Amino acid sequence: MATTDPHVVLGTMDFGTRVTPERSFAILDAFVAGGGVWLDTANCYSYWTDPDGVGGASERVIGAWLRARPGAREAVRIATKVRHNLRVPHAPDSAEGLSAGAVASGAAQSLERLGVDHVDLLWAHAEDRTVPLEETVGAFGELVAKGLAVRVGAANHAAWRVERARSLARERGVEPWTSLQLRHSLVQPRPLTPVAEGGHRLLTPDDLDLARSEGLAVWSYSSLLWGSYVRPDKPLPSTYDHPGTARVLAVLAGIAEELAATRNQVVLAWLMRQGIDPIVGASRTAQIEEALAARRVQLTDAHMARFAEAR
Numbered sequence: 001m002a003t004t005d006p007h008v009v010l011g012t013m014d015f016g017t018r019v020t021p022e023r024s025f026a027i028l029d030a031f032v033a034g035g036g037v038w039l040d041t042a043n044c045y046s047y048w049t050d051p052d053g054v055g056g057a058s059e060r061v062i063g064a065w066l067r068a069r070p071g072a073r074e075a076v077r078i079a080t081k082v083r084h085n086l087r088v089p090h091a092p093d094s095a096e097g098l099s100a101g102a103v104a105s106g107a108a109q110s111l112e113r114l115g116v117d118h119v120d121l122l123w124a125h126a127e128d129r130t131v132p133l134e135e136t137v138g139a140f141g142e143l144v145a146k147g148l149a150v151r152v153g154a155a156n157h158a159a160w161r162v163e164r165a166r167s168l169a170r171e172r173g174v175e176p177w178t179s180l181q182l183r184h185s186l187v188q189p190r191p192l193t194p195v196a197e198g199g200h201r202l203l204t205p206d207d208l209d210l211a212r213s214e215g216l217a218v219w220s221y222s223s224l225l226w227g228s229y230v231r232p233d234k235p236l237p238s239t240y241d242h243p244g245t246a247r248v249l250a251v252l253a254g255i256a257e258e259l260a261a262t263r264n265q266v267v268l269a270w271l272m273r274q275g276i277d278p279i280v281g282a283s284r285t286a287q288i289e290e291a292l293a294a295r296r297v298q299l300t301d302a303h304m305a306r307f308a309e310a311r
Helices: 021-033 057-068 100-114 133-145 159-172 205-214 243-259 263-273 285-296 301-310
Strands: 009-011 038-040 077-082 119-124 149-155 179-183 217-221 276-281
Touching: 009 021, 021 057, 021 285, 057 100, 077 100, 100 119, 100 133, 119 133, 119 179, 133 149, 133 159, 149 159, 159 205, 179 205, 205 217, 243 263, 243 301, 263 276, 263 285, 263 301, 276 285
Parallel strands: 009 038, 009 276, 038 077, 077 119, 119 149, 149 179, 179 217, 217 276
Antiparallel strands: none
């Protein structure tokens, strides 16, 4: 896995839709003031809640914030994704895909909405097996060659597809995917049960094995499971209803008390202790301030062993 210190990444999926631009600006300001660096968005965010029925709202809010904050572009790194934005409003079947043309146009539109000349990381948001992998790999490599993206990565891809893509990139002499983004958190669903959220792909041991062997960065989304660790009104989905969850939650509560930290902070610290960059969404400044404070939570080998035994 990548050797750089892990970061708390600000997830901006709801900016411009469920989170107003004004509140989004306040969260972004608090994130930067607290030493945060990486912003994660996507060109499709969030078509399912936008009355227009297409994505782009999150990127437009970030772009407006950058224009309103001179020097902010130098303070943050921006990651966005292509693959899922809709060509026809309210029609998920019209998603753009990962053809060379879709990747190029999707990236160009993202840069325009963000008001920047490049992004620091461009993700393939999910697989598109209707397009030859060689074509997708070439399109991402071309964006790096043109200076429109610094790095490229794969979200919600099987490990074998990522490695195949990296092999193709080496053969073609273009920039390979160097980052993985998958769903991961401290508690785990029952084995072999699909998650209810469409399009989500869980981090597997194979993904971590690939990342550690090849020096790839790993980002996790849904890291705090929508508040379920701390909010009684947001119970864990039924797929998490098994004895291991109860054991893990008991250990989590104990370690949080020992360290005078919140349970959310301990979960984030557990991820970062493994070199994983957790993405954290926020609708209030206090939430991102709490998340950034997780960097100061020091989990020992003994703590990690307690979690491993419970899981």
